[in-house]
Amino acid sequence: MVDLVQYLVGGLTAGTLYGLVALGIVLLYRSSRVLNFAHGDLATLAAFVGFTLLLRRQPPTPFPIGPQTGWWSFLPAMAGALLAGALAGAAFYFLIIRPVKEATLLGRIVVTLGLALAINGLVVLVWGADTKVFPFPLSDVRVYRLGGVVISQLSLGLTTAGLLLVALLYLLVQRTRVGLAMRAVAQDLTAAQALGIPSRRIFALTWGLAGMLAAAAGILAAPVTLLTPFMMLDPFLKGFAAAVLGGMDSLPGAVLGGWLLGLAESLFAGYISFKFKTTLAFLIIILTLMLRPEGLLGREYRRRV
Secondary structure (H helix, E strand, O other), X not given: OHHHHHHHHHHHHHHHHHHHHHHHHXXXXXXXXXOOOOHHHHHHHHHHHHHHHHHHHOXXXXXXXXXXXXXXXXXXXXXXXXXXXXXXXXXXXXXXXXXXXXXOHHHHHHHHHHHHHHHHHXXXXXXXXXXXXXXXXXXXXXXXXXXXXXXXXXXXXXXXXXXXXXXXXXXXXXXXXXXXXXXXXXXXXXXXXXXXXXXXXXXXXXXXXXXXXXXXXXXXXXXXHOEOOOOOHHHHHHHHHHHHHHOOOOHHHHHHHHHHHHHHHHHHHHHOOOOOOOXXXXXXXXXXXXXXXXXXXXXXXXXXX
């Protein structure tokens, strides 16, 4: 029983990260109908920006993970990384996505794949391809024990931060006029424009918000995966699987899909085999598309002929 609870705790931590990645993917798809395959690379770029800002605020140390990385240094640097992610997302919309808005879905996917390669090349050019340790004020060594269940300080902090971001996004989308405009544009662009909603600004805001979510996911993943140009490849694939599982047009579905995938991975690795844990995400994508293409919470669309 203790092992089961331990696996569930680990799955919740991983699932929160997957859900955060999935939120950015779904947010863009439901508004712009763009599958942004550069989402993970944008997260990587923002994490490296945060890394650079953080090192400028404190001298390098032999062991940069731990309490010597103070919150007064960490928080401003991370705010800068989030801002960089938001600005990059908005810039991508104006400079790259909007000019190809009349392209087919496949054409827009190819554009985002090219953007992903360009961002990855930029990261390698500026920061190099070697692995770096991300300074973080929480430690993976310090743990809390509840019965026989062990929760690290880092895991608890990452899960809490992820849940807080999910709650803030919910409040923005559901409880503000900006969120109402975003939902209106996503549901019926023509009607939203007829009502005077500035769709161009809303699209830019949506891409900026998705860029900020990507930056947050990169920052939360960096202490676990370490900083490399390909650090977000696995989280992005898992986030994409979570988005498909929950529904590509459902923000709650993205979070639910992330949690279900994280829990399934953790239980699969604990009770069956750790070697094939990554394969589970692709199996979930295949089964979801076969059995329920719209996802668990997605809306079913029927084309009239």
